[in-house]
Amino acid sequence: MQKGKIHSIESFGTVDGPGVRFVVFFQGCPMRCLYCHNPDTWEISHAKYELTADEILERMTRNIPFYKTGGITATGGEPLMQIDFLTELFEKAKRAGIHTCLDTSGITFRFDSDILAKFNTLLSVTDLVMLDIKHMDKEEHKKLCSHANDAPLEFARYLSKLGKPTRIRYVLVPGYTDGEDDLTALGEFIRTLDNIEQVEVLPYHELGKTKYEALRIPYPLEGVRVPSSADIDRAKRLIGINDTN
């Protein structure tokens, strides 16, 4: 029985997908985004828990009355790093009639036939994808996350082709991701996709700072301010979100 490397579980997830959700934070992420608020999920070998899919689902289904309006969300970290385990988890969830949501950057997506096959299997048991697009500009994306943005954008197009319900999430960091051209480009890109049910602008925040201190990593965004509601409104406008979305 394969075991997933898990960081933690949030049993009352209200901001990680629709309704009340059982949120599983996967350990391990290949990216190193400067604004990450979960640096303690980066190293896959540092997993606090190793659990089977059955164990995880049992913890959820024993309290299933709470999750009638929601379901299960896989996030982290980057759940795709453990795509086989993730797929098993979602397969079993679907069999139990549970709504599945994947929160990911899509960074491991490739058109290689083996990898694509795995993605297809995974997506066949995923009801909703929350895709985190970090930056539209390839160079800025590299500076921000240590990786190029080809895979996430390819993944977005692929999801559109499949017609998979998707929500786009974009973290707004003043001075890093709030460039007028970049926001406009994001809006244009999103409009080329057919399957987007919601676009969310998430304000950068500093709640993760204490985690960096605990890990003895210098905080990458020291001194960067938190966006105001005016900043958020401007971003939404440039992207082209009206609040009835």
Place this chain on the structure above:
Amino acid sequence: MREEWTGFKEGRWVHEINVRSFIHKNYTPYYGSEDFLEGPTEDTTELWQKVSELMKEEIAAGGALDMDTKTVSTITSHGAAYINKDKEKIVGLQTDKPLKRALMPAGGIRMAVKACRDHGYEVDPEIVDFFTEHRKTHNAGVFDAYTPEMRKCRTNHIITGLPDAYGRGRIIGDYRRVALYGVDKLIEDKQFQKDTTVSTMSLEVIREREELSEQIRALEMLKKLAEIYGCDISKPATTLREATQALYFAYLAAVKEQNGAAMSLGRTSTFLDIYAERDLKAGVITEKEVQEIIDQFVMKLRMVRFARTPDYDQIFAGDPTWVTESIGGLDTDGKPLVTKMSFRYLNTLNNIGAAPEPNLTVLWSEHLPENFKKFCAKISIEHHAVQYENDDLMRPVHGDDYAIACCVSSMRVGKEMQFFGARANLAKCLLYAINGGVDEISGQQVGPEYRAVTGDYLDYEDVMKKYRDMMRWLARVYVNALNIIHYMHDKYSYERLQMALHDRDVKRWFATGIAGLSVVADSLSAIKYAKVRVIRNENGIASDYVVEGDFPKFGNDDDRVDSIAKEVLHTFISYLRENAAYRNGEITTSILTITSNVTYGKNTGSTPDGRKAGEPFAPGANPMHGRDENGAVASLASVSKLPFTDSQDGISNTFTIVPSALGKTDDERENNLVALLDGYTAKRGFHLNVNVFDKELLLDAQKHPELYPQLTIRVSGYAVNFIKLTKAQQDEVISRTFHSAL
């Protein structure tokens, strides 16, 4: 049928005193939204402004605006008094001035003197003399009968909060009867009961005859009370205003004679809606006027005050009265008892601001109308002054006309009463088991001299065995102390008015309580799954503990420790039930502390779970602060495992959340809160106190209490004005687990 009942559907209630039948036949369930609700009238707003100013003055005066020192309070001891006679639609005050606290020595004269003195008032020496030499009080009687062992238990805080120095409360008169039948009919009914007592004068019959006589006397005085205010309540009410006024007079009469810790209101909203509907249909009242009557009725309920000693305030912080109103629920056919009045009562929080009283309690079921559920969630998020209890758990036990007394204690209205028993400190009991009955703080031998734990490490089987023995001893002392208390209270401070509004044959619940359950569960878990080393002081008493290793903690939906909590509860209630209870009371227990979890913690030494001496317990059945690490559902799931059958007097759970952790939009937040409540009740969770606000707000209120006279939060089964808490209590609330979204 009487002409006052024109428009009502007949039923058994016409031929016998049966309010439940009246409600069942006549109420109109409401499935619509809150759009019909109206705001306050000018009169209401002006009155509330005046009352708010008086409340501010009250705080500035140190907690009591004024106190009676010469008039012993009875139903008819005071003349009519008003806030503003021309504007009040519902009249009646406890004394001759708003917020003035009455003198009620029958519970205990020393307490009455202390309460006054603490606020700078001196009780008339003639009265002090009279209640010391000539008219014995409840408190004097109890202390005549207490054993030295019981006294030691009290002073060492292994049982505290006992109602031996204040009114026991936990009796809900069926005040609705006065509105529905009029006092004359009720007197006639009680007279019939007296005329038909058995003719052989056994002790029970003698007492019954005396009690009935007192009840009849009280009813006569109730009529007089109304007359003092120029009202006639001898006949059934004919309008909503008359019904509300009559109901309030009955309640007022109760709080003029008794200062019970909990003077709860009952289940009045669906009842009054019947009158509102009749008036609205007849076109004699507008919706705005209906709301006005309710706003002003509630305003009066918020003004109830009692003279309390500083000791009392330590245990029951914030000046509580527990005027608990139970709203909603389903009837035994599964039909919602939600009416427009259910909305109107909650709407008072919008119209005259949030307040801890009346203690608005929603009897929740998944099958309540969706619109009502969402409205409740909205009110909770805006005003955090509502608590929720599981109707699906209580309905099979009590039917559909029960109400909550105090915070979590259910009983059928007018048919049952509770012998309130405060609580036993199960955490300290565990320490006694480890120390052979010696108190870890005073060093006194309080419990029996059983063998103490020897050795440096605690062994689970050894500790459990000793703990069981110690619990058995504690249960015996506790029940017997309560037997004394309730005998004396019946003898020296009988609640004649409230009992006049009960049936002849009353079921008595003997309501004990437990404090420190989560401390105990975690302690035993640490002993079982980790290693706990004992540190002894210079007298050889175990006074501190060092935990080596990790262990599962209560509040994480982990059966390994949750089962320990269940087992301890089950064991203790079984031991309690081994004892005979006064007047054939049926023994129940609650897991409820109000704010006494702070006091209990102060008086309990370090415990094997790592908690240090003096640190507060968690309130009620909550997991200990900061130990629930898997989110709110896991925390609630742990608490839901505690069976209602073992803790029928109630299981209290306070839940605090930051708004952003409930969802991103108002709509999402309301839906998620409803989903949480639905899930919790489906899992057989019993009670939820809901606080939804930011830590910053609380911190600010602590610094600037004057800006938040009405900031209401819920504390362990009860909502209290934050600024009325002591600093220690405030700090404790702030450190309570906040479930924030990261």
